[in-house]
Amino acid sequence: MDIRTFSSLIGVSTAxxxxxxxxxxVIGAQTREHVLNEARRLNFSPNVLxxxxxxxxxxxxxxxxxxxxxxxxxxxxxxxAQEVAKAASxxxxxxxxxxxxxxxxAPNDPATQLATLAAGKGLDGIVLVSDGRExxxxxxxxxxGTPAVVITGESLAGLPFQAQVVIDFAPGIRAAIDHLVAVxxxxxxxxxxxxxxxxxxxxxxxxxVHGLVLDEQATRSGPKTFSDGQxxxxxxxxxxxxxxxxxxxxxxxxAIHAANAAGVSIPRDFSIVGIDDLxxxxxxxxxxxxxxxxxxxxxxxxxxxxxSTLKKTDGEAAPATHSVSTYFIPRESSGPLSA
Amino acid sequence: MDIRTFSSLIGVSTAxxxxxxxxxxVIGAQTREHVLNEARRLNFSPNVLxxxxxxxxxxxxxxxxxxxxxxxxxxxxxxxAQEVAKAASxxxxxxxxxxxxxxxxAPNDPATQLATLAAGKGLDGIVLVSDGRExxxxxxxxxxGTPAVVITGESLAGLPFQAQVVIDFAPGIRAAIDHLVAVxxxxxxxxxxxxxxxxxxxxxxxxxVHGLVLDEQATRSGPKTFSDGQxxxxxxxxxxxxxxxxxxxxxxxxAIHAANAAGVSIPRDFSIVGIDDLxxxxxxxxxxxxxxxxxxxxxxxxxxxxxSTLKKTDGEAAPATHSVSTYFIPRESSGPLSA
DNA sequence: CTGTTAGCGCGTTCAC
DNA sequence: GTGAACGCGCTAACAG
Numbered sequence: 001m002d003i004r005t006f007s008s009l010i011g012v013s014t015a016x017x018x019x020x021x022x023x024x025x026v027i028g029a030q031t032r033e034h035v036l037n038e039a040r041r042l043n044f045s046p047n048v049l050x051x052x053x054x055x056x057x058x059x060x061x062x063x064x065x066x067x068x069x070x071x072x073x074x075x076x077x078x079x080x081a082q083e084v085a086k087a088a089s090x091x092x093x094x095x096x097x098x099x100x101x102x103x104x105x106a107p108n109d110p111a112t113q114l115a116t117l118a119a120g121k122g123l124d125g126i127v128l129v130s131d132g133r134e135x136x137x138x139x140x141x142x143x144x145g146t147p148a149v150v151i152t153g154e155s156l157a158g159l160p161f162q163a164q165v166v167i168d169f170a171p172g173i174r175a176a177i178d179h180l181v182a183v184x185x186x187x188x189x190x191x192x193x194x195x196x197x198x199x200x201x202x203x204x205x206x207x208x209v210h211g212l213v214l215d216e217q218a219t220r221s222g223p224k225t226f227s228d229g230q231x232x233x234x235x236x237x238x239x240x241x242x243x244x245x246x247x248x249x250x251x252x253x254x255a256i257h258a259a260n261a262a263g264v265s266i267p268r269d270f271s272i273v274g275i276d277d278l279x280x281x282x283x284x285x286x287x288x289x290x291x292x293x294x295x296x297x298x299x300x301x302x303x304x305x306x307x308s309t310l311k312k313t314d315g316e317a318a319p320a321t322h323s324v325s326t327y328f329i330p331r332e333s334s335g336p337l338s339a
Numbered sequence: 340m341d342i343r344t345f346s347s348l349i350g351v352s353t354a355x356x357x358x359x360x361x362x363x364x365v366i367g368a369q370t371r372e373h374v375l376n377e378a379r380r381l382n383f384s385p386n387v388l389x390x391x392x393x394x395x396x397x398x399x400x401x402x403x404x405x406x407x408x409x410x411x412x413x414x415x416x417x418x419x420a421q422e423v424a425k426a427a428s429x430x431x432x433x434x435x436x437x438x439x440x441x442x443x444x445a446p447n448d449p450a451t452q453l454a455t456l457a458a459g460k461g462l463d464g465i466v467l468v469s470d471g472r473e474x475x476x477x478x479x480x481x482x483x484g485t486p487a488v489v490i491t492g493e494s495l496a497g498l499p500f501q502a503q504v505v506i507d508f509a510p511g512i513r514a515a516i517d518h519l520v521a522v523x524x525x526x527x528x529x530x531x532x533x534x535x536x537x538x539x540x541x542x543x544x545x546x547x548v549h550g551l552v553l554d555e556q557a558t559r560s561g562p563k564t565f566s567d568g569q570x571x572x573x574x575x576x577x578x579x580x581x582x583x584x585x586x587x588x589x590x591x592x593x594a595i596h597a598a599n600a601a602g603v604s605i606p607r608d609f610s611i612v613g614i615d616d617l618x619x620x621x622x623x624x625x626x627x628x629x630x631x632x633x634x635x636x637x638x639x640x641x642x643x644x645x646x647s648t649l650k651k652t653d654g655e656a657a658p659a660t661h662s663v664s665t666y667f668i669p670r671e672s673s674g675p676l677s678a
Numbered sequence: 679c680t681g682t683t684a685g686c687g688c689g690t691t692c693a694c
Numbered sequence: 695g696t697g698a699a700c701g702c703g704c705t706a707a708c709a710g
Binding site: 085094282 | 384385386387388389390391392395397399414417420421424425428433434435436437438452455456458459460461565592593595596599618619621622623624625626
Binding site: 351352353354355358364365366367370389392393394395 | 682
């Protein structure tokens with residue numbers, strides 16, 4: 001049943017039916033009610049595809065990750081995706097999630113799904129979660145003119161996005177280090193993640209406040225899996241470190257696991273602090289001290305920025321920069337060394 | 340730039356351009372190359388929205404969860420969603436994920452996003468993850484005529500879907516119980532989840548094999564969060580049980596946490612087995628014995644079933660039932676009681 | 679193998 | 695406040 005047959009069936013014009021469903025334009029309240037009721041009765045619903053073509057808008061936002069070729073979609077990104085979906089839904093948009101590994105852009109051949117969709121106006125806007133300037137640049141170039149906002153750990157100023165939401169790790173890391181130092185740690189290590197330049201920098205400054213430095217010996221690359229965290233922990237431990245900040249909770253959980261396996265008691269013999277405050281962090285054994293970011297606010301900020309861009313009549317406004325702060329959540333995995 | 344101006348610009352017809360991009364129809368190899376090259380040069384890409392309207396197909400599959408009013412999107416469903424997205428992508432489809440809590444179907448007013456999309460042909464097909472017959476029935480009624488396959492723990496035969504993929508928990512649970520009994524457990528408890536009828540039934544039969552029963556005292560309702568698992572563990576422990584199967588790994592992690600807090604050593608004093616084999620299961624302390632399901636195969640089966648339905652020319656075939664089996668993965672959290 | 683043409687179903691100016 | 699007609703950009707028959 002299309003709008004034409006339906007409208008003639010109930011004796012009004014297609015325009016009236018359209019107005020009744022869209023809420024746009026002017027229409028008598030009773031007319032509207034009538035149309036809607038008849039629609040239910042005759043089981044008519046407007047064709048989404050036709051509406052989209054006519055409106056030149058898909059009502060769908062895309063969520064993408066810039067993480068290289070492999071689909072690194074870990075717990076953190078899943079939890080973030082959830083919040084983004086919520087925010088998009090609240091704003092009246094659907095969400096297209098690209099979870100599958102991006103195909104290697106075969107020379108000359110079917111570009112990535114993202115590129116096809118973006119270039120073909122299949123997406124109204126894009127939220128891009130970046131793990132570094134270069135990968136972000138690449139992905140942004142793929143999306144061409146589609147409005148994009150990027151969620152990032154470090155300012156990406158200069159890249160072609162409509163807005164960026166920068167996660168400010170400094171406050172959380174600062175608080176974590178203050179805490180570790182306060183309970184007596186002096187040799188504090190770091191397990192690195194992917195695209196964590198801002199985290200490392202924040203760590204250095206936080207340490208500097210206490211006259212401490214982060215040397216090479218105290219730094220190990222995760223970079224991402226549980227197992228990476230395990231290995232890195234053992235290396236750090238061997239290096240004489242007594243506490244470690246981990247770039248992600250995943251790495252931290254791996255580190256805790258390695259500690260347990262090695263008979264190292266956390267936090268009596270070693271303190272561990274993660275970053276992300278994933279849902280499971282409060283339920284590991286011991287529970288994981290972590291640096292959290294308000295993912296709901298982060299997602300809302302990104303979506304709001306994107307949607308407001310969409311509303312502006314092509315107003316080539318300068319890219320906006322928003323910032324969300326992090327905070328330290330002390331749990332059992334960090335504390336004083338046992339004397 | 341639309342296909343018409345582009346085609347005249349390069350001196351071919353719109354049909355030729357369409358053929359070059361879609362791969363459908365017949366077209367000379369060199370013509371095709373030429374068109375594609377010119378498209379790159381002139382920066383033309385076909386409009387996705389117009390293509391969809393014309394094809395009467397969105398190229399998008401929907402993934403939905405039947406979990407009541409609340410958005411219960413836990414780690415299990417996230418990991419599953421990832422596999423479904425991969426499978427969909429492989430099959431050439433995009434995925435529309437509904438992560439946000441479903442709005443209460445306001446009487447008479449904008450139905451759920453799902454209903455609107457489905458009724459308006461905005462989705463080619465739907466994968467529905469069910470947690471029970473009633474909720475599945477409700478959701479299926481919302482999607483009307485859109486082809487649907489459901490992923491479920493128990494057969495939903497009789498409901499209006501194109502195919503169902505039933506997760507068979509029996510083999511995994513059977514193996515887990517055999518294992519627990521073999522190492523000496525006799526009082527085995529169960530921490531229930533949501534919509535876990537099939538799991539409970541499988542547990543009963545597995546116990547029956549050994550002449551054991553699952554009594555009320557040994558059964559506690561989670562039903563879902565880490566904290567639920569903690570509470571339930573303490574109750575079971577008080578009831579004199581020495582081992583427990585948990586309906587999900589989340590519950591199991593909560594139980595382990597409670598055990599650690601209570602100074603109960605796992606598995607020396609108590610054995611715990613989860614279900615789902617989430618990514619973190621191998622990294623808890625102690626590592627979590629669990630019953631796993633091959634999520635990749637599960638997702639592939641569901642998508643394949645859905646896609647093959649779509650291809651059939653409306654062939655009202657009888658709903659197919661597929662089944663994927665589970666298996667037991669013993670880890671540290673289960674073993675003999677210390678003498 | 680390529681061009682022509684008629685839809686796909688809805689939004690939205692305009693007149694009334 | 696409501697109806698008629700054109701346009702959104704592409705695909706698929708059909709003709710050549």
